[in-house]
Amino acid sequence: MARKRRKVRKRKRDLDSSPQEVLVKALNHPVRVKALTILTEKIASPKEIAAQIDAPLSNVSYHVRVLDELGLVEIVEEESVRGSVAHFYTAVERPLIDNPDWEKLSPKVRSAFSGYVIETLMSDAAASLAAGVFDRREDRHLSRTSLVLDERAWRRVSEIQAKALGQILKEQAAAAERLEKSKAEAINAIAGMTCFELTDSPEPNS
Numbered sequence: 075m076a077r078k079r080r081k082v083r084k085r086k087r088d089l090d091s092s093p094q095e096v097l098v099k100a101l102n103h104p105v106r107v108k109a110l111t112i113l114t115e116k117i118a119s120p121k122e123i124a125a126q127i128d129a130p131l132s133n134v135s136y137h138v139r140v141l142d143e144l145g146l147v148e149i150v151e152e153e154s155v156r157g158s159v160a161h162f163y164t165a166v167e168r169p170l171i172d173n174p175d176w177e178k179l180s181p182k183v184r185s186a187f188s189g190y191v192i193e194t195l196m197s198d199a200a201a202s203l204a205a206g207v208f209d210r211r212e213d214r215h216l217s218r219t220s221l222v223l224d225e226r227a228w229r230r231v232s233e234i235q236a237k238a239l240g241q242i243l244k245e246q247a248a249a250a251e252r253l254e255k256s257k258a259e260a261i262n263a264i265a266g267m268t269c270f271e272l273t274d275s276p277e278p279n280s
Contacts, residue, residue, distance in 0.1 A: 096144050101186040105129055105183065111194050113138075113147050114165040115201075121160065138163060175214045210217045221269070228269075233269050 100106055110129045118126075124134040136209055136251065151162040161213040202208040223231065230268070242265050253260055 086098065096146065097187060100141060100144055100146055100185050101183055103137060105142055107190050108138060109134060109138050110141055111166060111197070112144060113141075113163050114194050115197065117150060117162050117164045119153075119160050120164060130179045190267075195264070195266045196265075205265065209225075218274065231269055235269060239265075 100110060105127070108129075109120075109123050112123050112126060120135040120138045121131055123138065124131040127134070138147065140155075142149070145166060147163045147165050149161045150164050153160045153162065179187075199208065208214070221227075221231070249260075252258070
């Protein structure tokens with residue numbers, strides 16, 4: 075018999091911490107990084123997360139509560155289990171940092187955040203490939219382009235990417251309005267962009 079879950083109304087939070095402070099607190103423990111990665115991909119309870127990462131439930135529960143207090147995850151469902159209530163969380167999709175905040179972070183925290191994003195992106199791509207949907211659309215975009223830039227070009231490329239992301243988010247908002255009115259089937263997608271330095275000479279484009 076399937077267990078019944080009930081939806082939970084989203085709670086409003088008054089967060090005083092700056093984006094970089096939130097990021098530092100979130101990424102200064104590996105369990106929080108792993109939990110946040112999982113909750114970006116799906117709704118899960120601390121018990122399910124603990125089983126997936128092979129960590130003590132009490133430890134995982136504590137770190138998920140920290141992420142909740144930071145406003146990075148939220149409870150979306152509850153389920154009665156043997157007289158107690160199990161909470162199911164999901165990641166809150168909102169920008170964690172902007173460029174000024176990024177510059178204030180230590181290299182260690184920057185690396186942790188970059189690792190978290192790349193790990194999640196690779197997991198998304200692997201899941202899409204495994205499900206056979208990555209190449210289902212002929213107009214999907216995938217590219218790897220080697221560049222040789224000076225400082226001015228590096229800044230311009232960063233600006234172009236930021237503008238592109240802004241336009242993509244505007245399209246998502248417009249799509250949400252259209253979907254609400256038409257009740258058409260939504261297309262779940264991931265948009266990933268990056269530009270980073272290489273230690274050696276760049277390889278040919280592929």
